[in-house]
Amino acid sequence: MTSLLRIELRKLLPYSTFWVLLLLQCSLVFIFFYARGHILINGKMAGAELYQFPKLWMHLTYISSFLNLIPGILMIILVSDEYTFRTLRQQVIDGFSRATLVQSKYTVILLLAFLLAAYVLMLGLGFGLYYGENTAGTAVFTDAQYVFYYLVQLVGYMTFAMLVAFLVRKTGLGIMVFMAYTLVIERLIHWQTPDAIDKYFPMKVLGALTPSPHAEMEQLMLGITDVLTPLQALAPVVLYITLFCFLSYQLLRSRDL
Amino acid sequence: MANVLDIQGLSKRYGSVQALDQLSIKVPEGSIYGLLGPNGSGKTTTLGIVLDVINASAGTFQWFGQPSSKSTKRRLGALLETPNFYPYLTGEENLRVTADVKRTDHARIPAVLETVGLAQRKDYKFKGYSLGMKQRLAIGAALLGDPEVLVLDEPTNGLDPEGIVEVRQLIQQIAAQGKTIILASHLLDEVEKVCTHMAVLRNGKLKAEGPVSSIMATSDLVFISGGAPLEALLQIARTLPFVTEARQINQQIQLALKPETDSSELNRAFFAQGIALGQLVVRKKSLESQFLEIIKADSV
Numbered sequence: 001m002t003s004l005l006r007i008e009l010r011k012l013l014p015y016s017t018f019w020v021l022l023l024l025q026c027s028l029v030f031i032f033f034y035a036r037g038h039i040l041i042n043g044k045m046a047g048a049e050l051y052q053f054p055k056l057w058m059h060l061t062y063i064s065s066f067l068n069l070i071p072g073i074l075m076i077i078l079v080s081d082e083y084t085f086r087t088l089r090q091q092v093i094d095g096f097s098r099a100t101l102v103q104s105k106y107t108v109i110l111l112l113a114f115l116l117a118a119y120v121l122m123l124g125l126g127f128g129l130y131y132g133e134n135t136a137g138t139a140v141f142t143d144a145q146y147v148f149y150y151l152v153q154l155v156g157y158m159t160f161a162m163l164v165a166f167l168v169r170k171t172g173l174g175i176m177v178f179m180a181y182t183l184v185i186e187r188l189i190h191w192q193t194p195d196a197i198d199k200y201f202p203m204k205v206l207g208a209l210t211p212s213p214h215a216e217m218e219q220l221m222l223g224i225t226d227v228l229t230p231l232q233a234l235a236p237v238v239l240y241i242t243l244f245c246f247l248s249y250q251l252l253r254s255r256d257l
Numbered sequence: 258m259a260n261v262l263d264i265q266g267l268s269k270r271y272g273s274v275q276a277l278d279q280l281s282i283k284v285p286e287g288s289i290y291g292l293l294g295p296n297g298s299g300k301t302t303t304l305g306i307v308l309d310v311i312n313a314s315a316g317t318f319q320w321f322g323q324p325s326s327k328s329t330k331r332r333l334g335a336l337l338e339t340p341n342f343y344p345y346l347t348g349e350e351n352l353r354v355t356a357d358v359k360r361t362d363h364a365r366i367p368a369v370l371e372t373v374g375l376a377q378r379k380d381y382k383f384k385g386y387s388l389g390m391k392q393r394l395a396i397g398a399a400l401l402g403d404p405e406v407l408v409l410d411e412p413t414n415g416l417d418p419e420g421i422v423e424v425r426q427l428i429q430q431i432a433a434q435g436k437t438i439i440l441a442s443h444l445l446d447e448v449e450k451v452c453t454h455m456a457v458l459r460n461g462k463l464k465a466e467g468p469v470s471s472i473m474a475t476s477d478l479v480f481i482s483g484g485a486p487l488e489a490l491l492q493i494a495r496t497l498p499f500v501t502e503a504r505q506i507n508q509q510i511q512l513a514l515k516p517e518t519d520s521s522e523l524n525r526a527f528f529a530q531g532i533a534l535g536q537l538v539v540r541k542k543s544l545e546s547q548f549l550e551i552i553k554a555d556s557v
Contacts, residue, residue, distance in 0.1 A: 007357045015345055090341035090398075093308045094358045095330040257310040
């Protein structure tokens with residue numbers, strides 16, 4: 001695993017696209033979280049409530065999850081690049097197996113997920129300690145498990161993006177398929193499917209990991225929808241991640257490189 | 258001598274196109290094995306299959322007497338079709354990635370860059386390389402890890418005449434170290450100058466295989482005319498035991514004789530039939546015409 005990570009880092013670190021998208025993601029998370037806390041509601045800054053531990057973690061990860069499209073797109077670019085440069089083919093010639101190819105991309109997913117989750121953790125601590133009122137010891141890390149759920153969610157999204165990229169092999173088309181499924185197609189399916197079943201659909205399960213802090217109010221206004229709690233969603237998400245990796249491997253195995 | 262590569266009954270279909278049809282060849286250890294054929298004859302498909310990037314429709318192959326695996330791949334160095342590198346990395350950075358994938362030492366990288374003449378340009382980005390430099394980098398990458406067998410698909414593609422000579426010398430140098438080289442090419446000249454063994458492919462079918470000297474030493478052509486109508490000459494020629502092939506070309510009959518047959522024997526045979534040939538011309542076949550003959554012989 002470490003040797004795979006080293007090879008991937010050799011490709012990633014000099015790659016400007018990687019840095020641009022990473023920077024974009026980090027700054028957008030910051031801007032979103034900052035902006036949301038600085039809207040005035042009834043003449044009061046929303047941040048006063050938003051930036052308080054422990055509620056902050058739920059808010060922060062919920063907002064960050066809106067931006068998961070960017071790491072997904074980054075993953076699609078990284079995989080489809082390998083098709084464009086025909087380097088997957090060269091790596092298999094040079095000694096990799098198909099399974100190694102999937103493993104090495106999965107390593108990148110883990111790396112990115114850890115980086116982004118660590119960033120969100122730092123951001124939460126920064127905002128909370130700066131704006132927060134209750135910063136005494138234990139309360140700071142209460143509910144910080146939401147950052148872990150967010151990490152798992154990132155892994156899930158990016159693994160799905162990897163599968164899409166292995167499937168369509170082209171950057172532009174890959175991004176379109178990914179967006180179409182995550183933003184449109186699955187919602188259309190939800191609409192036609194009873195809640196008891198559609199709560200187990202990939203995007204809904206992934207979304208359940210970072211629930212809306214205002215879930216109760218929304219349910220009152222929009223009607224009760226059946227959603228898993230983050231803890232309940234964990235097992236299906238892990239299953240989906242495994243499935244996406246396995247399908248990626250099967251795609252690579254069944255097709256010519 | 259043992260076979261480095263043993264291919265049995267390999268076939269590949271792309272939709273309705275039979276790219277490779279029941280190909281069986283053996284590559285002896287220490288040979289420079291040329292895979293010769295026109296574009297689209299199945300050379301790259303064959304190499305792609307034995308290099309594990311294309312799935313065969315049927316057939317099997319063994320490297321060093323074993324099925325393909327990570328350990329057999331480490332004993333190979335290969336360049337398939339195009340140089341495949343990350344355009345935004347420099348030549349040297351690309352070789353570092355290759356060395357890591359092959360799990361070999363980085364210590365050989367400077368020497369390899371020197372060998373392929375890219376030492377001066379190692380810090381330039383791959384995308385800025387000329388086609389010839391890209392090709393050289395790919396050959397350099399194949400040399401990393403000091404492989405026992407080199408597989409080179411059209412290695413002189415895109416090189417200037419000087420580069421072509423250099424690559425051919427490089428191939429011969431490497432072969433002189435006792436390594437096996439498998440070389441695919443559509444250039445007869447290249448195969449003839451460099452290879453010890455060859456296989457000729459056409460439309461995915463094997464047309465000829467063996468040491469270059471034996472394939473190229475097929476009989477000369479004899480042209481006859483006069484003494485009798487062409488049809489009669491043709492009929493008689495086809496009854497002669499030492500004539501392997503007879504056909505009418507323009508106003509002559511073209512004959513191929515069995516090896517070691519003297520053309521005077523032919524003259525004598527016709528005379529015995531009561532025909533005095535007006536003309537009998539022996540023409541040495543050029544390599545090109547022999548090659549064309551091999552790949553055009555659809556009856557094989």
